[in-house]
Amino acid sequence: MGAGHLTRLEGEMNTCIRCAYCFEKCPVFNERGWDSDGARGKVILSYGLLTGQLKPSKYVADKMFRCTCCRDCIERCPSNVNVIDIVSSARADLVASGFAGETHKQVVENIKKTGNIYGDAEVVSPLKEGETPLFLGCQYLSRPNKTKKYIAILEKLGIHPEVQKEVCCGFPMEILGFKAEFESHKEKFSQFFPHKGAIALCPTCTVFLKEGYGLDAKHVLQVISEKIPEAKLGLKVTYHDPCDFSRGLKIIDEPRKILKKLGVEIVEMKDSKVQSACCGGGGGILMSDPSLSDRIAKNRIRQAIETGADTLITSCPTCEQVLKKAATDVGGSEGKNIAVRNIEDIIWMGVK
Amino acid sequence: MKSDIGMLKAIVGESDVSDELADLYVYSSDASVHQALPSVVVRPKTIEEVQQVMRYANGNRVPVIARGAGSGMSGHAVPIDGGIVLDMKRMNRILEIKPEDILCKVEVGVVNDELNRVLKPYGFFFPPTPSSGNICTIGGMIGTNASGNRAVKYGATRDSVLGLKVVLANGDLVKLGSNTRTDASGYQLARLMVGSEGTLGIVVEATLLLSPLPKYRAMGIANFDKLEDAGRAISDIISTGITPSMLELMDSVAITAVNRALNLGLPDVAAIVIFECDGMVKESVGHDIANIRKTCERHNGSGITVSDDPKEMARIYEGRKKLFPSLSRYGEGLVSTPLADDMAVPMSKIADCVQEIHKVAKRNNVIMSAYGHCGSGLIHTKIMMDPTKESQWEDAKRAVTEIYEYVYKIGGTTSGEHGIALSKAPSWKVEKKDSLEMMRAIKRALDPHNILNPHKLMDAPDDWTKATALRYNVRRG
CATH class of the missing domain: 3.40.50.11810 (Rossmann fold)
Structure with a gap:
C-alpha cells in the first residue's frame, strides 16, 4: 500500500453510487472503452487500492495515469463526487509505491532544479515593473512572444502588470501524485510569489492559485472582458x-x-x-x-x-x-x- | 480458466480480452451493493464472436454474464460464480431506421440517449426513458425491462420491442418476434426474453417500435403539506382518465437531497408532484394540464406552477433524473443504497404505501426516501445508511423484508422496472412462489448447463446480504 493519501477519501468513494453517469463524455473511456478506463472505473480502482483488494502495480498505475483530469466527470456526477481528488490521491499512493512514470519524474525533477517544467534555466520571466502582479506560468514563460502580446494588450487597456521572477505553481507535482514534493515546493513558490492576488495567463495555473494556495487569482480574460x-x-x-x-x-x-x-x-x-x-x-x-x-x-x-x-x-x-x-x-x-x-x-x- | 484465455483471445482479438485483476475488480460490481470477481472480461464486436464465445462456454460449462453500462441496481451484472463477463458496449451500431414502419434495428450496445439523438431528425423517439438514459444500453434495458418516468404514457421496454436476435447458450442464433406491431400467434418468446436478466440468452440485436415526437409539452409542480394528499392526487389523476406523459412523486427526503446536491431550489414541503403532458395539439396538452392542476388543488396541492419553457422543463427533468445518485448527499456519512428500490403497487394504495415506507425506516434505524413514477404505480425507495457498519446492514435487511411484506399485503409487486437479480430475489421468490418451477423449467430448456447469468432471479440465494461480498468495506459493530 502507498502513503495513505486515499484514506481520507473512503467516505467520498462510498458516496459514489457507481451509476456510471460519468461515462457519458469521459474522453479516455470513449477512446478505450474498458470500464476500468472511465471515471467510475478509476474510483473503483482507488477503492481497491484503499481496501487492499488491489495491490499497487504498473497496470493499475497505467490506468490511473490515463486521465486528462478534464473535470467532466465531476460536472456530471449527481453525487458531486470529486473524482479528480480521488485520482490524484490514488496517483500519489502509486507514486509512493514506486509506480511513477519516467516522464512524470523528469518533469518534477525539472521543477525542483530550475523552477519550470522544462528544466531549462534559460527560460526566465520578462521582468517588468508595474502595478498588478501577473503570473505567467511555465507555458507562457516558454512562449515569450505570446506573453509579450498579453502584456501589450493589458497596457493598451490601461492595466499595468508587474512581472517578477517566478517558479512553477506546482500543479504538475500535485496532479501527477508527487504530493511530498509539492509540499516542499509550496514554500518556494510563496517566496517567489508573495502576493495575495494576481492576474494569471494560464487557465490551469489560475485554478491552482485559487485552489492550491487560496489566492485571489483572476484569469487575464476576465480582466480583458471588462475593458x-x-x-x-x-x-x-x-x-x-x-x-x-x-x-x-x-x-x-x-x-x-x-x-x-x-x-x-x-x-x-x-x-x-x-x-x-x-x-x-x-x-x-x-x-x-x-x-x-x-x-x-x-x-x-x-x-x-x-x-x-x-x-x-x-x-x-x-x-x-x-x-x-x-x-x-x-x-x-x-x-x-x-x-x-x-x-x-x-x-x-x-x-x- | 487461465489456459482458456488464449482461446477467447483467438475469438475476439488480443486487445479485447482481459484477465488482469484490476479489470476484473472493476467489472466485479455494478450500481448494486454486490461484488464478485469474474474470471475474464471479453468484449465482442460481432454476433459471430458472441456465438463462438457461447459455444466455448457451453462446452466448458463456464458462466457467461452479459453486461452493458453496468448501471443495474440489483446485481444483474455481478458474476456470482465468476466466469466470463461479456461487455457488450462495442456492439453499438444503429443498423436501420425505418420511419415508414415506425421502427429501428440496433445492436444492443447502443446507448439509449444516443439512439434518441439519431432518431430526432426523423421525428421519432424510442419511448422508454430510464433516468440512466445517458449511459444505459439498449441491451441492459431489455435485460431488465427498464421503463422510466414516461412509462405512465408510453409503457416499458417490453412494450417497444418487436423482435430480437438472441444467441442461445449453445451458440445458436435465433430470431424471435417480428417486424410488425401485431404478432398474435404462439408463445411470445421475444417478450419472454425482455426482463429475463440475461438468464435465457444473449440478446445481440433488437427491432424497436418508435413513437412520433410530440410537438407540445408542458410540465407542472404541485406542493403538498401532507404526503398522503400527494399520493391521493396521483391516484385520482390516473383514475379520471388523463394520461400524463410523466407523473412523479418526491417526498421531503428526496427534495432535501436534490436541493443539497443539485441546488434545484425545490420548496421545503412534505411532498411535491411533478406532472407533464405532451401531444400533437397544444390545446389538448393545455386541457390535460388544467385538469391535473384542478385535481391537485382538490387534494390540497398548493403553489402550483406550470411551464412550457424548454429550459425550465429541462432543469426540473434533469433534477428528477439525478435523484437517486444525489440521495448520497442527503447526510454526512450516509450513502444511498439501491435496496427495496422499485416496488409497484395498485394506484389506490400509493399514499398508504409511501407512509408505510417511512414507518418501516423509522422502526429500523435507517432513512428512506419515497419517490418515483407513481403515475405507473411505481414507488422508488432508497436506503440511506452508513455502509461501513455491519449493524446497518442488519437494519437494512429487516427494513427490506418488512417493506416487501407490506407491498404484497396490499397487492403490489417486487420490481416495477429495475429487475430482481440478487438484492430483491429473496422477497420476490416469496411473491412469485407459484411461478418459480415454471421459470426453472424454461431456464433448463434453454440453458441446460446453467451457464447464463446463473444464480439470479429464481435461483438466487435466499439471503441477499450474503449472496456475494458487499462492495463496501464493512466493519463489525
Missing part, C-alpha cells in the same frame, strides 16, 4: 472551452463576450461551454500516453470542423498546442482543414 473595445474583425470561428476554464473557473461568457465585441462570429461545437469536450492535453497523458492524447485531440478537431468554421480559437496554451497538431494530422489524413489560434492573437488584432 475590451469594439472592433470589426469580421471573422467566423468556433471556440474551444479549456476544461480548467469552463469547468474549473466557470468562465464561459467572458471569452465569448470578448470575441463578439471584436466582431467575431462564434459557431458553437456540439460539446461546448460547461460540456466542452477535452482537448486531450491535460492530466499528464500528453507525456505518458501521447498517442491517446492525440486521438482525443483529433476527436475534438473533428467536432470543430463539423461547425463549418475555418478557425478554432482557444484560450489555453496546452489546448492550442495539442489541437494544432491534431488539426494538421486530420487535415493530412482526412482532407478537412481548420486553423487553430489562441485568443490573444485575435484580441491583439482588435486592440493594436
